[in-house]
Amino acid sequence: MDVNEAQKKDEAAKPRRFSNDENLNTLLNSVVDEVSVYAERLGGQIKKLSDIGRALSGVYDLNTLLEMIVDQARNFTNADAGTLYIVENSTLRFQIVQNDSLKIRMGGKTGETIPFPPVEMKESNVSAFVALKGVSVNIPDVYDTDLFDFTGPKKFDSSTGYRSKSMLVVPMRNHENDVIGVLQLLNATNPKTNEVIAFSQDYENLSESLASQAAVSITNAKLISDMGDLFEAFVKVMATAIDEKSPVTGGHIRRVAELTLTMAEVIHDIKEGQFKDITFSQDQLYELRIAAYMHDIGKVTTPVEIVEKAKKLQTIFDRIHYVRLRMDYIIQKIKLEGQNSKIELLQNGNDPAKIKSCEQETLEKVAEMEEIRDFVNKCNEPGEFLEDETLERLKELSKRTYQDEAGESQPFLTEDELLNLSIRRGSITEAERKKMQGHAAVTLKMLKQIPFTKKLKNIPNFAGAHHEFINGKGYPLGLAGDEIPFEGKLMAVTDIAEALTASDRPYKKAMPLETVYRILRSMAEKGELDPNLVDLFIDKEVYKIYQERHENGANEKKSSEAEVKS
Ligand SMILES: [Fe+2]
Ligand SMILES: [Fe+2]
Structure with missing residues (x-):
């Protein structure tokens, strides 16, 4: 304690002089003391609330967030149980159900599904009433009121031996003042005696504040998740457009994405050898998946007759x-x-x-x-x-x-x-090959124009490098060795492997996996593909794992080494 603090403490300990009248002075001192205690308690609660608000605002996973809201609200009010509902299709859908005495934790991150059907928006139901009216309801004992229909909780009590008593139900309003959910807290407990008590007025106000902060966080999390879904849908639409451009390459992009992810997961699990230190977090896997989905996006500009050219004299038709x-x-x-x-x-x-x-x-x-x-x-x-x-x-x-x-x-x-x-x-001429190869440069150019978020910032470099060769003779930039990102080298292997094994290319004859391996090895020997990644692809049977996961080992793929329009 420094000198200033010690001085302040001494001052506080001394009786304050407000008046020369001793009685009035004592009275005023006691009022000031009471106000100080109240202010201190309120300050503590506000701090707690702002800590919770800060914690909530940093969580973007909806399940984690919902569970955290109920945990914090119960912790705050010392409630034995809590339920969180979200308004959905004019009903209240159970999202989180917690009850400490009954050791129940359902919904959220627990993975435990909630078996209760959604609550209909009837005013006789207390939670629905709160959602409809946007006001809080604080009931000291649910058995002593006929304001709402508590048949449900009573039935629950008789089947579990629980006793539902005090209840605080607050609306969750977002920044647009819409009620997006309802937080229901049950059985406030005196921490010293463990006795169930009513929820105090203080808690009512603070729970409302907490619920509103939570509602804003939920709205944000939903917005972010919706944006993510929208982005992913857009990526898949683009991939479908390119795949659909020609039945020759149909499904190539989706298969490359699945094969790439399979290979990354195999690498992640390797505990020894040269890949032992390479791991992929969920975010990195997501980034890689989107990169794979976008790797051939530049093919939107490749003339369809080149993509489809099966015979040498073919343009729009075979001349x-x-x-x-x-x-x-x-x-x-x-x-x-x-x-x-x-x-x-x-x-x-x-x-x-x-x-x-x-x-x-x-x-x-x-x-x-x-x-x-x-x-x-x-x-x-x-x-x-x-x-x-x-x-x-x-x-x-x-x-x-x-x-x-x-x-x-x-x-x-x-x-x-x-x-x-x-x-x-x-089947393609040099000029056509150049046009075909141009897709990699276009992919890079297109992707560089997208303002990717921090977690996805490497997508242009990963996707744009899928035709680079280790020896520097690839395209579009002619990067060599370590200039090529690891993910680009990985995708180069899966891209070729998919193209070789694809059965939907008319200019190919059947190709057994051994032949695919032989071609991959020869490309590695020529310095085109990363030899370690090729070895891994073959030794760990990445293609077979992929087939089991995504194709149930169905239809033997066909191809030939004459041309790979990947
Ligand atoms: Fe490709
Ligand atoms: Fe490509």
Whole structure:
């Protein structure tokens, strides 16, 4: 105690002089003492209330909050029991039920469901009355009043041996003055004697204040949770729009999100080796899930014909039909020319040897054209690798010409057809590949424009890095090694794995999991994927865990390594 405090204490101990009249002085001193005690008690209660208010305002989980409100209100008023109702669809829905004597704790974080049906909004029910009128009700003994119908509590008492007595019911008003719930406190107890007493007027006022603070906190928590739901719904709508853009990639995003989360949870549980220190909190898992849901958001700008391109000549439709029609036209033309030559020969001397030779020549020309048509048709199929001689032959064919109806000379294959048919691997050209890859840059650009909250701030960097390679040869930024966030490296593995195992891509043939593993390993060896993450994916059988969780191990997935449009 410092000197000042000691002085103050001495002063307080001395009788105060208000008047020279001794009797009046004594009276005034006793009034001041009483007021001081009252003020001190009130100050203590206000402090307690503001502490509770502060504690409530920091909780955003609705269940935790509701339970905390009843705990604090009961603690504050020394009530043996408490119930919290929330107004919902013109009824009062039980949210929290607590009774210390009966050792009951239901609702909130307890996970214990409350079996009571919602209370109808009838004025005969005390809680409904409070909700409807917005006023508090303080009853010293519920058995001594006929203001409300207490058949329910009495029935409860007779089945449990409890005795409901004093009751304080207060409305919970939010900042807009709407009653959003009702707090009902039961059996105030004298802490010294444990005797059930009536709720004092002080408690009535303070409980009202507490209930209002609680209502504001509930409204805030609900608002935050609604905003979260709204955001998540928006994210899923975007993902659906991209998945629905093409049946080729349908469901890819959702599956990548589920596979990514499965892998993160597997990593979280690892207790030894190089992943032992990597953990994911609930918030981090949420951030990762949203990042995975948004990883291909940039595909909104990728032309659907590229996303869907299954054959080399495909744009909006497969142009092989044009080429085939052209070849058929040339064949018909050859046949017609053959017939014309034959007629000419018949008219000019009817030489059997010449006619035979003409027929033979026509047959040979038709056979050659049919072979060319089949060859081009074969070249339209996306393959693993196109041979040099095939490319040479395509080039030669593009130089050959025929005469169209108008007598104009036309090439067997146009420049664009030659370019597309000459694709060595898969079905897309370099220019199309660039456009396809552009989605990663667009993803990054789009996500950087969203003002994410603190807990979600890494989403652009995680999602934007799913096509980066460890060796720096990925896109869009060409990040290398540790420049790529761990979550980005993880998503790179799950993205490829999903694309390879997907059964809904028409340019793929069936691919067993062993082949998927082989491709992932080869990508790791080339420095594209993180080798440790690839090993983990394979060793811990992440894909099988995912399948069991999300697909019940159903339908064997199909694919091929020719192209991965992830
Ligand atoms: Fe993807
Ligand atoms: Fe992608």
